[in-house]
Amino acid sequence: MDKRTTQAPHGFGPKAGKALQPDYQIEATMFQIRIHGRGGQGVVTGAEMLSIAAFLEGRFAQAFPSFGSERMGAPVMAFCRIDDREIRLREPVLEPDALIIQDPTLLHQVDLFSGVPARGYILLNSTRSAEELGLGGFVHGVQRYRLLTLPATEIAVKHVGRAVPNVPLLGAFAAIAQLITLDSVVAAIQQKFAGAIADKNVAAATEAFNTAVAAREAINA
Amino acid sequence: MLKQIEGSRAVAETIALCRPQVICAYPITPQTHIVEGLGEMVKAGEIANCEYINVESEFAALSVAIGASAAGVRTYTATSSQGLLFMAEAVYNAAGLGLPIVMTIGNRAIGAPINIWNDHSDSMALRDAGWIQLYAETNQEALDLHIQAFRLAEELSCPVMVCMDGFILTHAYDRVDIPTQSAVDAFLPRYEPRQVLDTANPVSIGAMVGPEAFTEVRYLSHHTQLRALGLIPQLAAAFKKAFGRDSGGLLRTYRTDDAETIVVALGAGSRRCDARRGLADRLGVDLLLPAVSPERAARRPSACEARRRAREMSRGRSRRHCVRRRA
Numbered sequence: 001m002d003k004r005t006t007q008a009p010h011g012f013g014p015k016a017g018k019a020l021q022p023d024y025q026i027e028a029t030m031f032q033i034r035i036h037g038r039g040g041q042g043v044v045t046g047a048e049m050l051s052i053a054a055f056l057e058g059r060f061a062q063a064f065p066s067f068g069s070e071r072m073g074a075p076v077m078a079f080c081r082i083d084d085r086e087i088r089l090r091e092p093v094l095e096p097d098a099l100i101i102q103d104p105t106l107l108h109q110v111d112l113f114s115g116v117p118a119r120g121y122i123l124l125n126s127t128r129s130a131e132e133l134g135l136g137g138f139v140h141g142v143q144r145y146r147l148l149t150l151p152a153t154e155i156a157v158k159h160v161g162r163a164v165p166n167v168p169l170l171g172a173f174a175a176i177a178q179l180i181t182l183d184s185v186v187a188a189i190q191q192k193f194a195g196a197i198a199d200k201n202v203a204a205a206t207e208a209f210n211t212a213v214a215a216r217e218a219i220n221a
Numbered sequence: 222m223l224k225q226i227e228g229s230r231a232v233a234e235t236i237a238l239c240r241p242q243v244i245c246a247y248p249i250t251p252q253t254h255i256v257e258g259l260g261e262m263v264k265a266g267e268i269a270n271c272e273y274i275n276v277e278s279e280f281a282a283l284s285v286a287i288g289a290s291a292a293g294v295r296t297y298t299a300t301s302s303q304g305l306l307f308m309a310e311a312v313y314n315a316a317g318l319g320l321p322i323v324m325t326i327g328n329r330a331i332g333a334p335i336n337i338w339n340d341h342s343d344s345m346a347l348r349d350a351g352w353i354q355l356y357a358e359t360n361q362e363a364l365d366l367h368i369q370a371f372r373l374a375e376e377l378s379c380p381v382m383v384c385m386d387g388f389i390l391t392h393a394y395d396r397v398d399i400p401t402q403s404a405v406d407a408f409l410p411r412y413e414p415r416q417v418l419d420t421a422n423p424v425s426i427g428a429m430v431g432p433e434a435f436t437e438v439r440y441l442s443h444h445t446q447l448r449a450l451g452l453i454p455q456l457a458a459a460f461k462k463a464f465g466r467d468s469g470g471l472l473r474t475y476r477t478d479d480a481e482t483i484v485v486a487l488g489a490g491s492r493r494c495d496a497r498r499g500l501a502d503r504l505g506v507d508l509l510l511p512a513v514s515p516e517r518a519a520r521r522p523s524a525c526e527a528r529r530r531a532r533e534m535s536r537g538r539s540r541r542h543c544v545r546r547r548a
Binding site: 047048051052055056062064065067088089091 | 225227337338388389392393394395396489492493
């Protein structure tokens with residue numbers, strides 16, 4: 001059975017005021033995120049912080065890695081599911097409502113966009129625009145995604161001093177999908193990190209959030 | 222306390238609440254985070270009267286656990302995959318000696334080819350070693366089963382494995398309710414060993430016996446397994462009374478009444494079957510939680526009924542039917 005046929009009409013996430021149906025509508029309120037990156041970029045930590053942020057908002061959330069050879073630089077994936085009730089699925093996310101791509105060099109190496117439906121959210125860490133990356137068709141074509149590129153590595157280097165783009169991308173995700181608030185992302189960062197490191201990451205997430213808010217209308221159009 | 226936390230870390234925090242006195246383990250993926258977490262807690266002095274012993278292999282880990290348990294202390298270890306097979310000889314010994322060791326298995330496939338991912342071939346290889354095996358469906362149940370496992374082990378004088386699917390549970394960040402120390406203390410009394418190795422009063426345990434006595438010991442092991450069939454549901458009921466949630470027990474069915482196909486599942490796969498049941502509405506899901514082998518579980522009326530229904534379906538209908546255990 002096609003999961004899409006059980007989705008809420010707008011295709012994403014928990015819909016306010018919609019009564020939950022037992023079992024038959026099991027995935028109707030679920031929001032699924034897949035994060036692609038390379039070993040050492042905080043892909044798994046990013047998914048974990050996302051699940052903590054959702055948990056802090058009273059939601060059920062699940063985050064887990066797709067472990068391969070866990071070496072620096074190898075392509076890795078992590079997954080996060082968010083729902084208003086217990087999540088029973090545990091398989092990798094094959095049809096993500098949102099995709100976070102932490103490393104643009106994966107564009108030519110991994111089937112990144114597999115399973116993303118039309119109007120799905122895509123956050124891509126790059127200093128270039130979608131057009132410059134040759135992804136203009138993804139934004140304006142038949143299979144339109146809500147795609148945002150963001151210089152997450154540069155934001156991370158500026159605030160944290162390390163090229164770990166996971167936290168800025170979470171800030172931007174909060175802005176475009178509006179599924180979790182920036183406050184929750186900040187609280188999740190403060191659970192994962194302590195002291196000055198936490199403060200720097202909060203600053204990075206906040207800058208990325210503000211950048212993405214400015215771009216939100218354009219990608220939702 | 223509700224937490225969004227990695228399964229392994231949650232297990233480590235729960236083991237700490239069970240007040241182990243000796244923890245001994247050798248790291249192996251995907252179980253490593255559990256014993257790493259416990260090592261940190263012992264070093265930080267967060268677990269009172271607990272010694273963490275570093276060893277050079279899994280065989281040594283369970284051997285040290287056997288020594289500690291025989292000396293009369295609550296003992297814990299954890300392993301996975303090849304690590305469990307490497308300690309296989311000691312696994313049988315722990316059961317033969319009736320030592321109530323609790324061991325977590327982060328279920329993982331066995332090589333070759335080398336594989337860190339999940340299946341149940343590690344614990345299944347040791348199914349008949351005389352241990353009770355409890356399989357967790359969720360991270361919450363993994364925590365709850367550990368608390369029940371110490372009581373089960375100590376009441377039966379029998380070692381217990383708590384099996385949780387590697388990565389699928391061990392590495393998943395999930396919402397879990399970690400109980401309070403006082404709630405765990407109320408459910409799990411202080412360990413009172415029935416026999417101890419004591420230099421002031423020396424005895425031999427596990428000494429050589431002839432075939433006639435060996436058969437008796439193996440029969441006792443079998444008898445212990447049969448007693449577990451009664452005790453496991455009792456402990457689950459007592460746990461529910463104390464903690465307010467269903468965890469453990471022998472069998473759970475999910476919407477099997479109108480099913481044409483019943484899936485008998487063990488571990489985290491069962492909850493995924495439930496989810497699929499919601500979509501494919503003619504699929505029934507039966508869960509067989511502790512692996513006391515289908516034949517033994519069949520002596521339980523509930524399991525018997527589920528199997529009867531499955532058999533009837535396989536005879537009476539024209540469409541393809543099967544009963545399948547799914548990891």
